[in-house]
Structures are given as structure tokens and as C-alpha cells.
Amino acid sequence: MDAVTHAAAPADQDRKAPGRPRSARADEAIVDAVLDLLAEGNSVDTLSIEAVAARAGVGKATIYRRWSNKEALLLDAFVSLKGAVPPLRGESVREDLLTLVSRVGQNAGIRATRIMSCLLPELQRSKTMQGCFQAVLEPRRAAMREVLQRGIRTGELRPDLDVELAMTLLSGPLLAHHILQFNPRLEKRDLPARVVDAVLAGIGGPALRAGGA
Amino acid sequence: MDAVTHAAAPADQDRKAPGRPRSARADEAIVDAVLDLLAEGNSVDTLSIEAVAARAGVGKATIYRRWSNKEALLLDAFVSLKGAVPPLRGESVREDLLTLVSRVGQNAGIRATRIMSCLLPELQRSKTMQGCFQAVLEPRRAAMREVLQRGIRTGELRPDLDVELAMTLLSGPLLAHHILQFNPRLEKRDLPARVVDAVLAGIGGPALRAGGA
Amino acid sequence: MDAVTHAAAPADQDRKAPGRPRSARADEAIVDAVLDLLAEGNSVDTLSIEAVAARAGVGKATIYRRWSNKEALLLDAFVSLKGAVPPLRGESVREDLLTLVSRVGQNAGIRATRIMSCLLPELQRSKTMQGCFQAVLEPRRAAMREVLQRGIRTGELRPDLDVELAMTLLSGPLLAHHILQFNPRLEKRDLPARVVDAVLAGIGGPALRAGGA
Amino acid sequence: MDAVTHAAAPADQDRKAPGRPRSARADEAIVDAVLDLLAEGNSVDTLSIEAVAARAGVGKATIYRRWSNKEALLLDAFVSLKGAVPPLRGESVREDLLTLVSRVGQNAGIRATRIMSCLLPELQRSKTMQGCFQAVLEPRRAAMREVLQRGIRTGELRPDLDVELAMTLLSGPLLAHHILQFNPRLEKRDLPARVVDAVLAGIGGPALRAGGA
DNA sequence: CGTTAATCGAGACGGTACGTCCTGTCTTCGG
DNA sequence: CCGAAGACAGGACGTACCGTCTCGATTAACG
Numbered sequence: 086m087d088a089v090t091h092a093a094a095p096a097d098q099d100r101k102a103p104g105r106p107r108s109a110r111a112d113e114a115i116v117d118a119v120l121d122l123l124a125e126g127n128s129v130d131t132l133s134i135e136a137v138a139a140r141a142g143v144g145k146a147t148i149y150r151r152w153s154n155k156e157a158l159l160l161d162a163f164v165s166l167k168g169a170v171p172p173l174r175g176e177s178v179r180e181d182l183l184t185l186v187s188r189v190g191q192n193a194g195i196r197a198t199r200i201m202s203c204l205l206p207e208l209q210r211s212k213t214m215q216g217c218f219q220a221v222l223e224p225r226r227a228a229m230r231e232v233l234q235r236g237i238r239t240g241e242l243r244p245d246l247d248v249e250l251a252m253t254l255l256s257g258p259l260l261a262h263h264i265l266q267f268n269p270r271l272e273k274r275d276l277p278a279r280v281v282d283a284v285l286a287g288i289g290g291p292a293l294r295a296g297g298a
Numbered sequence: 299m300d301a302v303t304h305a306a307a308p309a310d311q312d313r314k315a316p317g318r319p320r321s322a323r324a325d326e327a328i329v330d331a332v333l334d335l336l337a338e339g340n341s342v343d344t345l346s347i348e349a350v351a352a353r354a355g356v357g358k359a360t361i362y363r364r365w366s367n368k369e370a371l372l373l374d375a376f377v378s379l380k381g382a383v384p385p386l387r388g389e390s391v392r393e394d395l396l397t398l399v400s401r402v403g404q405n406a407g408i409r410a411t412r413i414m415s416c417l418l419p420e421l422q423r424s425k426t427m428q429g430c431f432q433a434v435l436e437p438r439r440a441a442m443r444e445v446l447q448r449g450i451r452t453g454e455l456r457p458d459l460d461v462e463l464a465m466t467l468l469s470g471p472l473l474a475h476h477i478l479q480f481n482p483r484l485e486k487r488d489l490p491a492r493v494v495d496a497v498l499a500g501i502g503g504p505a506l507r508a509g510g511a
Numbered sequence: 512m513d514a515v516t517h518a519a520a521p522a523d524q525d526r527k528a529p530g531r532p533r534s535a536r537a538d539e540a541i542v543d544a545v546l547d548l549l550a551e552g553n554s555v556d557t558l559s560i561e562a563v564a565a566r567a568g569v570g571k572a573t574i575y576r577r578w579s580n581k582e583a584l585l586l587d588a589f590v591s592l593k594g595a596v597p598p599l600r601g602e603s604v605r606e607d608l609l610t611l612v613s614r615v616g617q618n619a620g621i622r623a624t625r626i627m628s629c630l631l632p633e634l635q636r637s638k639t640m641q642g643c644f645q646a647v648l649e650p651r652r653a654a655m656r657e658v659l660q661r662g663i664r665t666g667e668l669r670p671d672l673d674v675e676l677a678m679t680l681l682s683g684p685l686l687a688h689h690i691l692q693f694n695p696r697l698e699k700r701d702l703p704a705r706v707v708d709a710v711l712a713g714i715g716g717p718a719l720r721a722g723g724a
Numbered sequence: 725m726d727a728v729t730h731a732a733a734p735a736d737q738d739r740k741a742p743g744r745p746r747s748a749r750a751d752e753a754i755v756d757a758v759l760d761l762l763a764e765g766n767s768v769d770t771l772s773i774e775a776v777a778a779r780a781g782v783g784k785a786t787i788y789r790r791w792s793n794k795e796a797l798l799l800d801a802f803v804s805l806k807g808a809v810p811p812l813r814g815e816s817v818r819e820d821l822l823t824l825v826s827r828v829g830q831n832a833g834i835r836a837t838r839i840m841s842c843l844l845p846e847l848q849r850s851k852t853m854q855g856c857f858q859a860v861l862e863p864r865r866a867a868m869r870e871v872l873q874r875g876i877r878t879g880e881l882r883p884d885l886d887v888e889l890a891m892t893l894l895s896g897p898l899l900a901h902h903i904l905q906f907n908p909r910l911e912k913r914d915l916p917a918r919v920v921d922a923v924l925a926g927i928g929g930p931a932l933r934a935g936g937a
Numbered sequence: 938c939g940t941t942a943a944t945c946g947a948g949a950c951g952g953t954a955c956g957t958c959c960t961g962t963c964t965t966c967g968g
Numbered sequence: 969c970c971g972a973a974g975a976c977a978g979g980a981c982g983t984a985c986c987g988t989c990t991c992g993a994t995t996a997a998c999g
Binding site: 556629633636644645648675676683686688691693709711712713715 | 765767768769837838841842844845846847848849854857858861865875876879880881882883885886888889890891892893895896897898899900901903904905906907908909910911918919922923924925926927928929930
């Protein structure tokens, strides 16, 4: 899983690599050090590889042997925070969407948010970074897609629904809120539920609804 | 206006400062150099002050005399891209929302998007950065707030509408799309219009609508 | 003089270089730091540029701005130790030779010897290093050459003397002694005088001398 | 012989060591690799143990199992170049001295010279290095000492000769020439013979010789 | 019209971090 | 137990920027 972003995966085959195997403890210690340093308020360019190495009790070369640059390391640190897709009850579409959407932007608390926002500039430029990012998001997007399609079948959602658009409508506001801190006036209480309900019901009033959309 | 973020405003009073006045050409050249370098694919930490100085044909001290650090400079560059709030026809709420929302994430094309995403990491930590960011957004948020309240009065929008939530619902998906490149499968054609219409109408189907929300 | 080995001489012409001029204090501090560290027992590869920079209270870049590598720096440090050619009385050839030869290998004490021996490996490979080395030695070789030629004229030396060979005969043994520590059994008292006298008189005995050479 | 400098001689006793015996091929390959790399223009600190290991087709540990550091390895490489003391005819002192002295500084050609000059900096500081160096030189110094003493007895040399000084007078100039490249103007043809003859006869002229020395 | 003073370009300064390379040790495997 | 292979902690390399500083040269307004 992580190996995708590793500089050189140690063992793609069953073939045992010669020489001393890489230390699993070092892997952990490095990623932990990154997360600690970020949690302590470092930004992506305040965070130095040398500080990571020192904190992890590891030589710099041990880091560079695994990741080719700082971004790859941060990405893996980000990936390590992504928990599993939460299990869905499968009864109410609204309930399942809420389950999925409640985790947006707060999967592992502030850490994931911070690391994610650190990586955003890279997303604009690096195709590989985008690929990794999508690989992380895809499982939970697939889950949401399935819920939405189920909703169309059960009549809980409009039959002409654009599924991909709906996913963006549901996740986008919460991402903007958490990562971009888009609107400081927005009441934070029950935000996921309020977003889901509003997107389901629409914000249009009687005058508009009469005419349809 | 810019002077807020300047290291030392040259003339707070009417009193004319003695000595040679600062060159306006340098100001321009520096900001232009920043924008050029970002447009050429630099990220926020690939972009070095020395490169900016070289590109602008300016000494480093001339930059530091105006901005105290790289972030302040980037922020001003960002601010310089923000155009005026677009004029609204004031007839249809849907039309005005579309006018406002069409510019989200693409105000001055790719440049604003790139610079904005570069600044996001700082937004997580710096209060002053957040303040500046909000100062830039506030005018167009005020405009949108006004449109939404008008919509409530005219019956085009629900009378119980949470205005701040609605703003996030309208802008968030487009921000997520442009800045986070959230969903690559999403059809890009007419996206602002489709977002506005879907948010207005809601995605809930007959089964759900019967029950209300 | 030093400028020969400098990476980029700051002012070859009368034209004043633009920008802040290089600090003469840094020049001194760096060379002094090198000499101190060598005197404290460092060898050429124990001596790190970083240690030199730290000792001199100077950034590494300030060193690399002046010298392109460690050897060039060591060479300049060596050059800085070479004092002036000692003044000669001009009466007795033996006396003048002794004056010249007494300084061989101990010009500025142990420091010059140590630095010189550090540079020897480079002498084997670098033509520029050889050039600099010769440039340092040449003045005192010229002086010795003159003394030897005067000796031939006055009859103090053999009329058929090979001057260059004689210089090597006089200096070589002392160099070998000081730099190569060639013969630990050799009595060190009055060594320069004993060398000069033995070279003047020859070591051949009556049996050999009869036959000439 | 070499074992003196080895990190751990595998079998000082008659006791046969258990396990796989060390490979003699590895010993050779390592020393050869050192000599090759030096011959290719490496200096003592350009030459890395890793390069030696790669060239020799050997693991680094195999080197460190035999030599404790780079200097010990270089010293052994140097020792391996030292041929036997050449046989002496024993008739003419001049002839025997010439035989001994002709090899000075050119025993195995350029390689010994280069390695020797690489080791000189270490000679200044390491007592063990000095010991090893002397151990290599001693046999040929003993031979020369014997020749000189024979010369005193036969009257070919002065009866009051300082033997140790004479050895330095004979070897020093050639060492200085070969290792220090002391005097580029010196005619190289027949240099050993010219040195021996000049040292035997002395460079003093009639005026000086009259007074004696 | 010369003085004054802050500006300009240029670039050196003390530092920090980069990413690479090497040292000497270690840990795995196969012979 | 030796062998190669190669990972390990550590540390120096030479480069690139940081933000500050010092130059000589402009460029106004003030006196």
C-alpha cells in the first residue's frame, strides 16, 4: 500500500532481497516523527528532514532510502492517517451519507487536516501526487457512489441525479469549511447533518420549486 | 490597501518622507515576477525570494523593505489578482448566484487558484493570514449574503434558510473542485450552473421529499 | 599573491566590483582557523571545512566563495606561513648557505611542516598545486642559486659544480629529515651545519679522494 | 608479516580456527583494488573503502575484518610494494651505495611513490604509522649502514664519518626529488650516480678545501 | 544649487537545510 | 564461521536560500 510511494519497494516479488532488510521500526519512527512535528505547529517548509531524522533517532540517509523527497514522505504520513472506510448500516440513505460525510476533513482530527493542506500546493503540479491522493480518496468515494445509486433505486434520491455532482455537493462544503476555513460565521454545530439535509432538500423556496429546475 | 501587509508603510501621515521615494516600478515588477514564477510551475517553497529579485531586476533588500517575509509577499500577490466583485443584475436570484459563483476558483484563471492553494498551509496557523484572506473574501461574501436574503424575501428561497450554510453549499463544491481537484470524474461542462441548480432544487427524490426535511 | 589560488579574485582590474566587498577579516579568520586546527593535531582529512567555518565564526559559503576546495585553502594557508627570504651577510658562502638551509622544513615551526606534508599527496597529481608550490619555493631557491654561483667565482666551491644538484644535496637531507622523518637515529643537534659541512667537504676518504671523482 | 597491521590475525596460535577460513583471494583482490585506484589518480581521501570493496568484488565487512581503518589498509598496500633489499656486489663502496640508492623513491615505480606520499601526513601524527614505516625502511638502511662502515674500514670513506648523517645525505636528495618534486630544473639523467659522486667528493672548491672542514 | 537622507542595484555576510556520499557497524542470507 | 550484500546512525560534503548588511550610485525635497 505504502509501497506505491516508496522510492524503491524492497520486495515486490516473493524473492527475498539480499543484504540486511530494512528496519520496520525506522519506518514507523520516521512517520511518527513527521506527525509529531506537524502537530507541534510546523508547516511543510518549516518541517525539515533533518529535524525528522533527529526526532526519529534515524540517519538522514535512512529517510532518503525510503522516500525520494519531502512531499513523498508527507504523502505517506497523510496516507497513514487515513482510517478505513466506516461500515454503513445500509438502511437509510441519509444516515449512510451522514456516516460517510461526518469523517470528511476530520478523519484523524487536526493532523490529517493539517497534512492535507500542506500537500495541496503539490496537488496542483504533481501528477503522481494527484494519483496518490485519489488512491486514498477513491475507496470512500466508491462507497458514497454506491449509496447514492442505491438511493436512486429506492426513490430516496431523484432519478435523474448526477451522482458525481452529488458527491461533490456533499463533500465539498465540508472540505471547504475544514481546509479552507471558508466561512467563519458558519455555525459549526451538527454541520455534517445540516449539510446533508440541505443538499437533500435543496435551498429553493416555493416560488422556485413551483417552476421546477 | 496593500499597505496593511507592508513591512513599513512609507507614508502613514501626510508628512512627506525625506529621502528618495520608493519606486512604484519596483513594486509592480516584484509582484509580476512572483506571478510569473508561480505560473511557470513553482510551488510556494520552490519559489525563492532570490529568484523573484533576479526576475524583477531588483535587489533582495528592495523586496524585504516592502514585505517582511515570503508569505506576506505571496498574500499581496494573491490580493492583487482578486478583481472587483462582479456587478449583479438583481433580477433573478439564480442568475446572480451564478454570476458570483462562476468566479469561484477561477477569478483570474489558474494563477489565483495556484497562489491560493500555496497559501492554504499558512491559513491553518497564522491568524493574520486568516484575517487577510477573509478580508479578500468578505466583499464577495457580503454580496452573496445580500442576494440570498433577497431570495428569501422574494420567495425564491426557503423562508427558513440558513444563509451562511447556503453560502458554503454554493461555494464549497466549486472550491473543492478547483483547489482540491476533488473528483476527477466530475463532468466539467457548465459546472457552476449545475451546482447552483442542484443546490437550489435539492438532490432528494419523491420518496424523501414527501416526508420533507 | 594569494589571489592566484582564489576561486574568483574580487578585483583584477582597477574597476571596483559592485556589491558589498569581501571582508578582509573573514580571510584572516579562515586561514587562522585552518592553522589552529592543524596545529591541534588534525590531519588533512580530519580537518573539515565545517570545523574551519565554526572556528572562524564564518559561514561555509564564505569559505567556498574564496576557495574552490579544501586543497586550495590549505595551500593558501601554507603560503601564508612562508616568511620572507632571510637576509644574507654575503661574506662567507658557508655562512650564507647555512642561513638559507637552517630554515628548511622549519620556517614557521611545526605548522609549515605539517601543512606541507598534508599537501604532498596533491603535489603528485595537480599541476596547479605544483605551480603554487614552486612559486613559494622559487625565491629562496633563487637566493641559494646566487650564493652557489658566487662561491664558484670566489673559489669556495668547485669550478665544475652543478648548481641545481648542489641545491638538492643541501636541502634534500633536511627536507627528508623534517618531513619524512627519514632517519630517527640521526643526531639532531646542529643538523643544518653538519649537513652543509659534510656536503661541502664530501664524505669520501683518502683512498677515494686520491682517485678524484 | 602483514599480520602486524591486521585488525585481528585469525590464527596466531597453531589452533585451527573453527568455521570457514578466510579467503586468500579476497586479501589479494583488496590490496590490488587499492593499488589500482591509487594508480588511477585517487588521493588518500578520494579513495573510499566502498570503492575498494566494489572494485575488489568484496563486502565492506570483509575489509574491516582484516584492517581496522583506511590507513592500516594503505600501509599494507605500501608494504606489499616494497621489494627485497637488492643484493650487493661488495667490492666497491660507491657501486654498492649506488645500487641501494638507485631504488630510493622508485622502488616499484610510481605506485610506491604515490602511496608513500599519501601516507606522509599520517607519519606526522601516528606513532604506529611511524613504526611501520621504519620497519619497512630499516632493512635497507641496515644494508647501507653496513656498506658505509665497510667504507670507513677500507679507507674509501673518511674515518671520522657520521654514518647516520651520510645515509641522510645520500637518500635525502633523491627522496626530495621524487616525493617532493623539489627542484624541476634538476637534470634527471643519471641522478643517483651524480648524487652519490657529489656526496662522496663534496662540493667545496680548492679555496675551501685548503682550510679543511 | 548643494546638502541630506532614504532609495536603488548588487552582492557578501552568518546561518540553516538540502540531498549525496562515505565511515565503520550491524544484520540478514547462502556457502 | 566466512562471504556478499546492503541497511543502519552519524557526519561532512558542496549548493542554494534565508534575511541582514554594506557598498557606490541615484534621486528627490529642503535649505
